Amino acid sequence: MRVSFEELHQTLRRALLKVGFEHGRAELCARLFAETDRDGVHTHGLRRFPRFLEMIEKGIVDVSARPARVGAHGALERWDGRSGAGNLNAYESMERALELSRQHGLGCVALRNTNHWMRGGSYGWQAAEAGALAFCWTNTLPNLPPWGSARPLLGNNPLVIAVPRPAGHVVLDMAMSQFSYGALAAYRARGERLPVAGGFDAEGRLTQDPAAVEESGRPLPVGFWKGSGLALLLDMTAALLSAGLATHQIPTDPLKETRLSQVFIAFDLNTLGGTESRIADDIVESLRAGGGETVRYPGERTLKIRRENLEKGIPVEAAMWEQLRGFSSM
Amino acid sequence: MRVSFEELHQTLRRALLKVGFEHGRAELCARLFAETDRDGVHTHGLRRFPRFLEMIEKGIVDVSARPARVGAHGALERWDGRSGAGNLNAYESMERALELSRQHGLGCVALRNTNHWMRGGSYGWQAAEAGALAFCWTNTLPNLPPWGSARPLLGNNPLVIAVPRPAGHVVLDMAMSQFSYGALAAYRARGERLPVAGGFDAEGRLTQDPAAVEESGRPLPVGFWKGSGLALLLDMTAALLSAGLATHQIPTDPLKETRLSQVFIAFDLNTLGGTESRIADDIVESLRAGGGETVRYPGERTLKIRRENLEKGIPVEAAMWEQLRGFSSM
Numbered sequence: 001m002r003v004s005f006e007e008l009h010q011t012l013r014r015a016l017l018k019v020g021f022e023h024g025r026a027e028l029c030a031r032l033f034a035e036t037d038r039d040g041v042h043t044h045g046l047r048r049f050p051r052f053l054e055m056i057e058k059g060i061v062d063v064s065a066r067p068a069r070v071g072a073h074g075a076l077e078r079w080d081g082r083s084g085a086g087n088l089n090a091y092e093s094m095e096r097a098l099e100l101s102r103q104h105g106l107g108c109v110a111l112r113n114t115n116h117w118m119r120g121g122s123y124g125w126q127a128a129e130a131g132a133l134a135f136c137w138t139n140t141l142p143n144l145p146p147w148g149s150a151r152p153l154l155g156n157n158p159l160v161i162a163v164p165r166p167a168g169h170v171v172l173d174m175a176m177s178q179f180s181y182g183a184l185a186a187y188r189a190r191g192e193r194l195p196v197a198g199g200f201d202a203e204g205r206l207t208q209d210p211a212a213v214e215e216s217g218r219p220l221p222v223g224f225w226k227g228s229g230l231a232l233l234l235d236m237t238a239a240l241l242s243a244g245l246a247t248h249q250i251p252t253d254p255l256k257e258t259r260l261s262q263v264f265i266a267f268d269l270n271t272l273g274g275t276e277s278r279i280a281d282d283i284v285e286s287l288r289a290g291g292g293e294t295v296r297y298p299g300e301r302t303l304k305i306r307r308e309n310l311e312k313g314i315p316v317e318a319a320m321w322e323q324l325r326g327f328s329s330m
Numbered sequence: 331m332r333v334s335f336e337e338l339h340q341t342l343r344r345a346l347l348k349v350g351f352e353h354g355r356a357e358l359c360a361r362l363f364a365e366t367d368r369d370g371v372h373t374h375g376l377r378r379f380p381r382f383l384e385m386i387e388k389g390i391v392d393v394s395a396r397p398a399r400v401g402a403h404g405a406l407e408r409w410d411g412r413s414g415a416g417n418l419n420a421y422e423s424m425e426r427a428l429e430l431s432r433q434h435g436l437g438c439v440a441l442r443n444t445n446h447w448m449r450g451g452s453y454g455w456q457a458a459e460a461g462a463l464a465f466c467w468t469n470t471l472p473n474l475p476p477w478g479s480a481r482p483l484l485g486n487n488p489l490v491i492a493v494p495r496p497a498g499h500v501v502l503d504m505a506m507s508q509f510s511y512g513a514l515a516a517y518r519a520r521g522e523r524l525p526v527a528g529g530f531d532a533e534g535r536l537t538q539d540p541a542a543v544e545e546s547g548r549p550l551p552v553g554f555w556k557g558s559g560l561a562l563l564l565d566m567t568a569a570l571l572s573a574g575l576a577t578h579q580i581p582t583d584p585l586k587e588t589r590l591s592q593v594f595i596a597f598d599l600n601t602l603g604g605t606e607s608r609i610a611d612d613i614v615e616s617l618r619a620g621g622g623e624t625v626r627y628p629g630e631r632t633l634k635i636r637r638e639n640l641e642k643g644i645p646v647e648a649a650m651w652e653q654l655r656g657f658s659s660m
Contacts, residue, residue: 073601075405076435105406108436108597133567149621161563163570170566172559196527196536196554206526222553224526229502229628232613233491236500237463239609240493241597246609248616265595267438269570271403279569279576283562286578291479298559 002313003321009034012049014328019056020063025088032087036119037314040305043182044119046316046324051255052085052118053327060258061085061115067092071243075104078242081114083258090117090262094126094136097266101132105271111262112244116140121173121302123264124162128169133267134162139235141250141257144177145218147228150204152217155247156180157234164269165280171299176231177219184210184219238263332643333651339364342379344658349386350393355418362417366449367644370635373512374449376646376654381585382415382448383657390588391415391445397422401573405434408572411444413588420447423594424456424466431462431598441592442574446470451503451632454492457596458499464492468592469565471580474507475548477558480534482547485577486510487564494599495610501629506561507549514540514549568593 003011012030021029033052037045055061065084069077077096081089093109100107117123117138127134140155156177163170179187179198187194187210197206199213199220206220213219221227239246244261251257269276287295309315333341342360351359363382367375385391395414399407407426411419423439430437447453447468457464470485486507493500509517509528517524517540527536529543529550536550543549551557569576574591581587617625639645 071602072435073598074434074436076597076601078602104404104434105402106404106436106438106595133570146617146621146625148624148626149617151620153617153620153625159560161560161567163563163566170563172563174553174556174559178553178556222556223504223508224552226504226508226552229504230489230491232617232627233493233500233502236493236610236613237491239613240463240599241602243602243609246613246616248613248620265436267406267571268403271406272401272408272571272573276570276573279573280566283566283569283576283578286576287476287479287483287562290481290483290578291476294478295476295483296478297562 001318001321002315004313005034005038005310008037008046008314008316011324011328015049015053015324018328018330019053022064025085028091029085029088032091032118032122034314035122037316038306038309039121039302040309041119041121042315043180046320048118049324055115055255058255060256067111067114075100075107077109079109079111081111083113083115086115086117086260087122089114090123090136090264091126093262093264094123094134094266097134097264098127098130098132101266101268102271106265106267108241109264110238110241111264112242113259114262115258115260117262119173120158120160121171124160124171124173125169127266128162128164128171131164131270133164133269134160134265136160136262136264137234137238138262139238139247139250139260141252141254142247143181144221144231146232147221147225150200150218152252153248154221154228154231155235155250157231157247159234163280165277165284167281168303169299170280170284170297171302173298174222176221176227176234178222179210179213179219181214181219184214188214331648331651332645334643335364335368335640338367338376338644338646341654341658345379345383345654348658348660349383352394355415358421359415359418362421362448362452364644365452367646368636368639369451369632370639371449371451372645373510376650378448379654385445385585388585390586397441397444405430405437407439409439409441411441413443413445416445416447416590417452419444420453420466420592420594421456423592424453424464424596427464427594427596428457428460428462431596432601435601436595436597438571439594440568440571441594442572443589444592445588445590447592449503450488450490451501453594454490454501454503455499458492458494458501461494461600463494463597463599464490464595466490466592466594467564467568469568469577469580469590471582471584471587472577473511474551474561476562477551477555480530480548482582483578484551484558484561485565485580487561487577489564493610495607495614497611498633499629500610500614500627501632503628504552506551506557506564508552509540509543509549511544511549514544518544
């Protein structure tokens with residue numbers, strides 16, 4: 001079934017007011033969840049909301065905590081998320097990085113003790129809509145074996161890169177595993193094989209069988225040894241810049257995944273005189289010209305889905321929607 | 331055969347003096363080449379040197395050009411490489427980013443109109459040795475088909491991330507193709523198959539045959555669609571920040587690969603009070619503890635090779651070494 005963006009947003013907002021968020025924060029937190037479904041990333045929208053409420057109930061996410069600045073030097077700041085809502089902390093950190101970038105050309109906020117930021121791409125879109133170029137990344141609980149090991153010692157540490165472009169922002173949102181566990185489950189549910197090897201089976205052979213990867217707990221890093229190295233460096237840089245926890249210190253139980261470390265960097269292209277947005281257009285155009293309709297830029301599909309969902313309504317799972325409506329009108 | 335680091339460095343230095351570099355610049359440029367062989371990255375050391383001289387002769391690399399600042403706002407600067415030697419321009423840009431980071435917490439130099447930086451890792455080691463955390467990346471000529479196309483519309487755009495660590499810096503230096511053309515040639519020469527799929531053959535099937543990938547010109551991006559997106563964003567951000575050329579504007583002939591765009595970002599960890607170098611040690615230790623001897627961190631093998639080569643001498647190809655000696659003593 002489909003519901004309007006407004007209805008989804010307001011229903012989520014009411015649920016958040018119920019669990020104790022103050023008005024403005026409930027509004028923003030609900031918007032970030034609703035926009036995630038609007039953009040087709042259902043794994044981190046409404047479907048993720050019950051777990052978010054559960055973590056609030058368990059005291060892992062503190063609805064009233066606001067991030068606090070704990071260190072600052074020019075364009076580089078360190079903030080403590082104080083176990084607040086992960087999406088609000090991330091949004092506020094990117095806002096601060098954007099402010100710093102207007103002052104210093106670029107700005108960086110390193111955030112520690114935060115919670116899961118839900119859809120990482122949200123903060124890329126946020127920056128691009130403000131006209132800025134941005135990078136952000138997070139560490140996660142250990143869920144990815146490094147190259148050379150069968151044990152999940154690395155996080156899949158999503159990396160987001162955003163480039164503003166009037167004709168359609170370019171926003172890359174990539175985790176360091178070739179397929180997320182959510183994606184593996186979706187392929188399995190559809191009875192499909194993975195399009196490329198997604199991990200090792202229990203015997204240590206590369207496989208395209210999603211269930212075999214879920215069973216072995218050995219998803220592949222993107223690019224094998226290369227993504228393994230990149231995941232490690234993203235964790236290390238996030239923990240060092242924020243003086244926060246690294247993946248190996250975070251509980252492996254997803255319901256206890258907390259005290260994450262994140263980095264937000266924004267660049268104000270206007271401070272160097274002119275946005276040169278033609279450059280991004282020309283690059284997208286060069287792909288079109290060279291590769292035809294088959295090449296997509298990161299974010300292109302999101303914009304298509306967004307338009308469609310705003311027109312037809314946001315797809316929601318009926319049972320989950322009824323549950324949310326029930327909770328928010330109690 | 332093996333030669334001492336000093337002999338390699340001085341012989342390269344004399345050759346560079348002959349083609350017109352001034353003393354200090356010949357010294358540094360030679361050192362960067364010699365250190366590349368010292369660290370085992372022979373594709374971009376002595377073996378690459380004849381092509382470097384050829385590009386000087388053809389006027390593509392200007393031995394006397396120094397980079398010039400063309401824009402600045404706080405911690406963000408834009409420089410023009412003026413077709414100078416790529417490794418000197420990159421070194422100078424990282425030095426400037428380090429300076430900016432000491433002043434502003436972090437600093438970024440976006441460099442345009444530069445030449446091939448040879449080994450990207452050099453600038454990561456440079457930053458780590460200065461105690462800084464750093465990111466840098468470059469675009470390249472078009473040599474990588476984006477996901478969904480058979481034509482090389484993207485560059486393999488190497489990305490370098492460096493974390494300083496007294497016990498051994500962690501330096502990731504990864505191109506966005508799963509295997510470089512140099513690596514493909516090396517596997518072919520040894521008569522070996524690739525350990526994982528490295529590209530498509532002429533019929534569009536994934537293959538582990540290095541010759542088939544060389545023939546089709548379709549190497550794989552790391553992580554298939556994911557590395558394709560990352561390569562695109564690295565090109566876009568480099569071109570936008572530097573207001574320089576993007577991959578699609580760079581000639582496909584390696585002997586004419588010039589006017590590249592690069593980004594150098596350094597973070598001064600000391601400005602936020604304490605380097606917390608224990609964090610990086612703990613992360614490396616957690617891999618050791620969890621995965622045994624089979625997991626390596628990026629840069630670990632480099633340090634091993636470096637020690638060995640400094641002790642036994644740097645491996646050089648005899649014919650190439652004689653040619654260099656002849657040229658430098660003419």
